[in-house]
Amino acid sequence: MTASILDGIVLGLQFGVLAAGLTLVYGLGGVLNLAYGQIAVVSGLITLLTMEAGLPAVPAALVGLVTGGVLGLVFDLTILQPVYRRHGEARVLLSLLLTLGAAFVIDGYLNWRYPLQGLNLRITGDPLVILGVRMRMGSVVASGITIVVIGVLFWLFRYTRLGRAIRSVIQDEEGSRLVGIDPQVMMRLILVLSGVLAAIVAITRSMVAPVNVRAGFSLTVLGLIVTVVGGLGSIPGAFLAGLVLGIINSVASSYIGTFLSLIILLVAAAITIVIRPAGLLGVRE
Amino acid sequence: MLEVQGVSAGYQGSDVVRDVSFRVDEGETVMIIGSNGAGKTTLFRAVCGLLPLSSGRVTFLGEDITGLPAQKVVRRGLAFVPAERHLFPQMTVEENLVLGAYPDKPDSEVLETVLELFPRLGERFRQLAGTMSGGEQQMLAVGRALMSRPRLLVLDEPTTGLAPIVARNAYAALGRLQEQGLTILVAEQQVPLALAISDRGYVLENGAIGLAGTSSELASDPRVRSAYLGIA
Numbered sequence: 001m002t003a004s005i006l007d008g009i010v011l012g013l014q015f016g017v018l019a020a021g022l023t024l025v026y027g028l029g030g031v032l033n034l035a036y037g038q039i040a041v042v043s044g045l046i047t048l049l050t051m052e053a054g055l056p057a058v059p060a061a062l063v064g065l066v067t068g069g070v071l072g073l074v075f076d077l078t079i080l081q082p083v084y085r086r087h088g089e090a091r092v093l094l095s096l097l098l099t100l101g102a103a104f105v106i107d108g109y110l111n112w113r114y115p116l117q118g119l120n121l122r123i124t125g126d127p128l129v130i131l132g133v134r135m136r137m138g139s140v141v142a143s144g145i146t147i148v149v150i151g152v153l154f155w156l157f158r159y160t161r162l163g164r165a166i167r168s169v170i171q172d173e174e175g176s177r178l179v180g181i182d183p184q185v186m187m188r189l190i191l192v193l194s195g196v197l198a199a200i201v202a203i204t205r206s207m208v209a210p211v212n213v214r215a216g217f218s219l220t221v222l223g224l225i226v227t228v229v230g231g232l233g234s235i236p237g238a239f240l241a242g243l244v245l246g247i248i249n250s251v252a253s254s255y256i257g258t259f260l261s262l263i264i265l266l267v268a269a270a271i272t273i274v275i276r277p278a279g280l281l282g283v284r285e
Numbered sequence: 286m287l288e289v290q291g292v293s294a295g296y297q298g299s300d301v302v303r304d305v306s307f308r309v310d311e312g313e314t315v316m317i318i319g320s321n322g323a324g325k326t327t328l329f330r331a332v333c334g335l336l337p338l339s340s341g342r343v344t345f346l347g348e349d350i351t352g353l354p355a356q357k358v359v360r361r362g363l364a365f366v367p368a369e370r371h372l373f374p375q376m377t378v379e380e381n382l383v384l385g386a387y388p389d390k391p392d393s394e395v396l397e398t399v400l401e402l403f404p405r406l407g408e409r410f411r412q413l414a415g416t417m418s419g420g421e422q423q424m425l426a427v428g429r430a431l432m433s434r435p436r437l438l439v440l441d442e443p444t445t446g447l448a449p450i451v452a453r454n455a456y457a458a459l460g461r462l463q464e465q466g467l468t469i470l471v472a473e474q475q476v477p478l479a480l481a482i483s484d485r486g487y488v489l490e491n492g493a494i495g496l497a498g499t500s501s502e503l504a505s506d507p508r509v510r511s512a513y514l515g516i517a
Contacts, residue, residue, distance in 0.1 A: 161387065168373045168384050174335065175371030177355040178364075179387050179429065 003133045004254040005247055010139045010208065012246020013146040014201055016239035018219065019226035020153065021197035027170040027233030029187045031083055031095040033075065035103035036198055037219030042106065043068040043199030044119040044211045057121060065199045072195025075102070076188045084184070103216060110213040118212035119202065142204040149200055150239060157235060166190060170233060218262075225265050229272045231282020240280055244268075286311045286468055287332075287363070287437055292341030294331035300339055301327040302492040309437065314459075314469040316479040316500075318513055319489035325472035326368060328489065329441045333365040334358040346436065364435035368442040370426040374415025378406050381414050381425055385432025392434065398465075399428040402458055420451035427458070438462065440471045444478065456482060476513035480504055488513075 018040075025031050033039075047064030051057060079098045086094055125137035157163035168176040169183045176183060201219070205211050226245055230237030245265055252264040272279065287309040295301035302324040309315045319325050330336040332343055334355035343351045345363055355365070373381050382399065383391045400407040403424040409417060414425055423443060430438060443459070444452035456478045463469060463482060472489075473479035480486070486503050488496040496506065503509050510516040 161383075161390075164376070164380060164384055165387060167376065171373040171375055172371045174355075174367070175373055176384075177335070178333075178359060178367070178371060179384050180356050180359045180433065181384075181387055182354075182356045 008247030008250030012243035016242025019238035021194035037216035038106040040198035040202040044202035068195035068199025072191035120210040138207040231279025237281030316483040324492040362436035364430035385429035
């Protein structure tokens with residue numbers, strides 16, 4: 001039991017980062033990015049190709065992070081431009097359609113050009129014993145990186161001027177304009193950040209299990225489930241929901257079976273929505 | 286200081302205000318009075334860059350700011366306090382004030398002045414803005430606007446939803462800002478309050494300026510007396 005809970009925490013931290021990238025973009029601009037998983041996969045693939053070209057893992061991973069950020073920026077500058085011209089529900093809907101289209105195009109290309117590739121970063125080292133459970137070095141390193149990322153995000157949003165500016169746009173866009181903040185610039189920054197977070201998920205995930213080029217949609221769906229349970233637009237909610245669902249997923253996988261884990265996650269999401277429609281930490285409108 | 290010439294603006298292609306011109310000089314307090322739906326809010330939103338103009342020109346400090354978005358207008362020294370306040374409800378009073386100075390670091394002297402003007406904000410410094418009373422939120426909205434060190438403070442119906450005594454206190458605070466030399470433009474339905482502190486005024490009726498004059502001229506005008514002051 002302790003082992004599956006620890007595994008669940010490892011997974012849950014990654015779920016949290018995955019969902020944070022989605023929920024920020026939605027909270028800030030009312031845009032749901034269904035190509036989010038594909039950004040993660042492409043970043044992972046570029047990391048792999050860079051390593052195959054002869055670079056060591058750490059610089060290759062940095063190239064992967066930059067790839068994620070650049071992809072976010074490209075989305076902002078291209079297919080999201082018509083989305084920004086719409087407001088409210090029309091904006092959400094158009095963002096769903098356009099990013100879904102982009103996701104299909106990216107998936108198709110990856111399946112055609114790199115059908116068998118998968119990023120698998122093997123971290124060598126003896127297993128570490130935590131609470132009497134032997135944890136693989138890969139899981140420990142992945143969790144360490146993820147915890148640092150969460151810490152940095154927390155510091156950014158809580159204590160920096162830029163972080164406050166971003167939160168102000170989420171809370172009241174017109175108010176933020178009145179104090180001199182350009183919501184469009186904040187949105188661009190958040191899309192870059194979201195792309196980097198997607199890349200971080202792909203890279204840390206590949207330290208635990210291989211991330212293949214077909215993982216895009218399942219990553220997006222996982223991110224959406226965690227986001228909805230945590231409350232759309234809530235960053236702490238994303239991390240809380242990530243941990244809860246990670247543990248549920250891991251415990252269910254080891255006691256019931258892996259084949260049911262996605263269904264169990266969906267059931268957990270459905271129950272949350274029935275009990276708390278705004279999500280765990282979401283703000284009721 | 287502010288010159289508005291022939292401004293028309295509205296929503297979905299139909300103009301709510303038509304061909305409105307007025308001006309505010311340095312050091313003055315100017316009011317725009319009018320009943321509900323006269324177009325005061327639309328006019329202010331257009332002047333402050335929250336709403337595109339369909340025609341006309343806005344000049345501020347000698348520069349053309351027509352069509353400049355709100356986030357740039359405030360950096361030129363024109364701070365707008367909307368009637369709905371648009372505070373950041375899940376942030377503390379402190380964070381709201383700090384954001385008022387964006388993108389600069391908050392000036393500690395300005396912050397002190399704001400807390401002197403509204404001691405209540407100091408008492409509630411760490412409280413979330415969304416949990417405060419209407420009067421306190423209005424103080425915070427004005428305080429946040431002052432943090433940008435504006436040359437001109439524009440207020441849209443600052444007394445909306447406030448109890449009469451709270452409304453009078455709000456105007457007392459505006460009076461103190463006026464004494465400190467701040468130029469103020471205020472739209473108001475509660476005309477007696479605005480008349481007491483302003484030098485000049487314009488009456489906005491059905492989206493157009495119907496009457497203009499000094500405050501004493503307006504106070505003695507029979508139309509203003511019957512329509513806005515309740516004196517027959």
